[in-house]
Amino acid sequence: MLLRHTLKEEVKREALTINPAKTCQPVGAMYAALGIHSCLPHSHGSQGCCAYHRSALTRHYKEPVMAATSSFTEGSSVFGGQSNLIQAINNIFTVYEPEVIAVHTTCLSETIGDDVDQIVAKAKDDGKIPEGKFVIHASTPSYQGSHVTGYANMLKGIVKGFAQPSDVPRDQLNVITGWVEPSDMREIKRLCHMMGVKFVMFPDTSDVLDAPQTGKHQMYPDGGTTIPELQSTGASSHSLALGEWSSLEAAKELDRKCKVAYDVLEIPIGIKATDRFVSSLSKHGNVDVPKMITTERGRVVDIITDMQQYLWGKKVALWGDPDILVPLVEFLVDLEMKPTYIVSGTPGKKFKQKMEAILKDAVPDAKVANGPQADMYLMHQWIKNEPVDLLIGNTYGKYIARDEDIPFMRLGFPILDRIGHSYFPTVGYSGAMRLLEKMLGLFMDRQDRDAPEESFELVM
């Protein structure tokens, strides 16, 4: 047993987190910044933060993840990181020539109280920021929230840095994507195009973190939301923020700064959340839903009605980010499955409220935990007491899956040991189809594996 020390008996913990279901803010900020075209993320802290975040993202995407660091030493920790950051800005623009540097802080630079706003202003005064180039920034202290908070803070930083108020409204919507994969961002764009709405989507990591093999390394791949697009978000008619935890702050900032009203929606995972997204596009874009979208939806529902017997009553344990878990759990309930254990390291009171609303009739005895000590160790303890039929979460679940012999569907961050997440979407109707294919495959493989010879089925 790899997790041989996990105790069945649940003991209340107040200080020790074991096998976390979250990580820290800066990695989210780095990921969000990669969704700006020609942007180099910059980590204002010790070298290790940047190395760790780049490694985590690289292992997850199998793609180059370029980012720089202020390389704090003991001296800079005492005297402040101003000179390191100004040097870094100068070196980055000279050597790596991005259009944008997106600076995020770390627990180190936050604890010593570096004022990045002031440092960037000084860099500008000193002539270290070439004409027409940008340095944006976000405060991302690792001791608050989680990686999702860091993503949200960088999106807010993008709005602060680029969105320009305008008296001449544009006939376009802002689509602010929560933390999803490049494949999902590509799928959200496809849905918007099919709907025939004009839109600016940010961030957009498609064609950045799923770049083609061409024999050349492009320091800044073709993808990412461009600066003119980001600047125009202030003139859009409305914002759709997908995922409250990861995109609300940016939508609020756009409203505050540029008076662009917003709706907060779930990330469109599953039938109903996608329905809401499509309806919202229809409403705010003043367009009808085209037949091909209705047909796509119908195909998903057809799979569900055909395969209902394999899904009914299946118990699921899930861990990950609130913005993914909320619509996903709703989808599982629509499939008449039983999301039984749900854990997220990301704090926020609303999580439990939302889960309760979805689960109160369908799975009244579901266990839900988020915030401090809501970790994978706790989830494993629950499973030890009462097992489930399926695990859904990031790669770290493979240890529980192996020890407890439970089918496991990888979803979330990070996925270190499989490919697919960056190429095939989870969002939209096609994403729902992929989720169904994967879950059904797991249940049927398990049935095939465990069936006695006399009842081994050819047709299922």
Add this chain to the structure above:
Amino acid sequence: MTDKKTLPNPEEFKKEILEKYPTKVARKRSKAMVTVGSEGDAPVIQANVRTVPGIITQRGCSYAGCKGVVLGPTRDIINITHGPIGCGFYSWLTRRNQTKPETEEAENFMAYCFSTDMQEENIVFGGEKKLRQAIQEAYDMFHPKAISVFATCPVGLIGDDIHAISREMKEKFGDCNVFAFSCEGYKGVSQSAGHHIANNQIFKHVVGNDDTSLEGEFKINMLGEYNIGGDAFEIERILDKCGITLVSTFSGNSSIDHFARSHTADLNLVMCHRSINYMADMMETKFGIPWLKVNFIGAEATAKSLRKIGDYFEDKKLSKKIEEVIAEEMPEVEKEISAIRPNTEGKLAMLFVGGSRAHHYQELFSELGMETVSAGYEFGHRDDYEGREVLPSIKLDADTRNIEELKVEKDPERYNPRKTEKQLAKLEKEKGLEFSTYHGMSQEMKKNAMVIDDITQWETEKWIEYYKPDVFCAGIKEKYAVQKMGVPLKQLHSYDYGGPYAGFKGAINFYKDIERITNTKVWSLITPPWDYTNGLTADLVSNG
């Protein structure tokens, strides 16, 4: 690029690379990129100095070196990261240190990540209370024999006294060794500082705690072998076959119990000089155990290292056994190499990794008939490039002086020189053994080879353009950028999830992997048939 006998002088191209940098940066980077003048004569290199901010470095931090590298592979310690969640999360299982507990029930916490997950109020009001509580909870739940605490950046800044708390908890428990590491990420200039901090604390708190001596005539420790991909398992297999008793490995496939008794060994073998030489020195001073630099990467190097052990113990039976084992293992290696070498001969390698691997793996490439045209370390010091003889001439800067240097003295009872000065001198003279020393990487590279410390992303891409290597060795952060350039990258931190590469069997694994990646045709798929700008396709079209 060139025939394999002579390498081109890269100095001109170096100038071109430096031109891109701001003047001050160019001046600094110039000293970190040096050309080997004549073989055996290492050029002076700038190493173990601060990385230029913004330059895109391979380097990580002190915490990574301490927790991730040295302590991470030890299975029966509960390692608690004291800090916000990230540091613990990223160092959770990501380094492939394999471990094999003695039994199904034996303690193994490797698959767990323990953290105090510090929140804002802990930063503002201090994290000591939470740390104390976390240690208590870990003890109550798991009753481990040891708990260690690792400081992350904010801990040092807010002044949590992790050492005092550890002492207090150790006293309170009575049956659990609790100790801490002040390995805040900003200490030093790279992972290297963390290695030193880890060595110090393990030496202070663990080594010598158990005087039980293992049975066996020839007792050794392996230092600086971390069992990536099962390397230590292969080395253990070979040592076992030779009748050599392995008392402890620092720290692949290790147990804290092994560390505790490591002072009972009679010889220390140093693999990764950079990360563990401090331990070797301290054990020599305190307990009288001599150390030899060895290398189990490469079949010939493995044989040579085994013979050194035989010579050291001056035992005919042992030397005979070692020769038997080498004779038994080598035919398989030779069979493979003769089949593979025609496919690798003359190909070019570049290695930018670690503090020893960029050196060790040149052995394997040379067994494959491949040429190392350029190499460097991520966190090496000058002695790793130029040999330990330069140690007295290295000026300590502020970043290094901040890392504690332990004052070690002879243990009043247990100091026992395994060999007298005279015996050591005799072995050096007659057997060619070299004690307490290390020949640096640059000393063993060819004329005109380019040696680069702490290579940047810019330099990486430019030197690849220049050398057009057949394989580039580095880590995960570099892998896909290099491969996007059409050059295969072999990860020498994680071995690309393969291995082992150590010892005889490991060498064969490496030969096969390198043959595969330098001969695969998958790269030929890159150019679509309709891309007429590509020379090759254009040729095919014009030919017919």
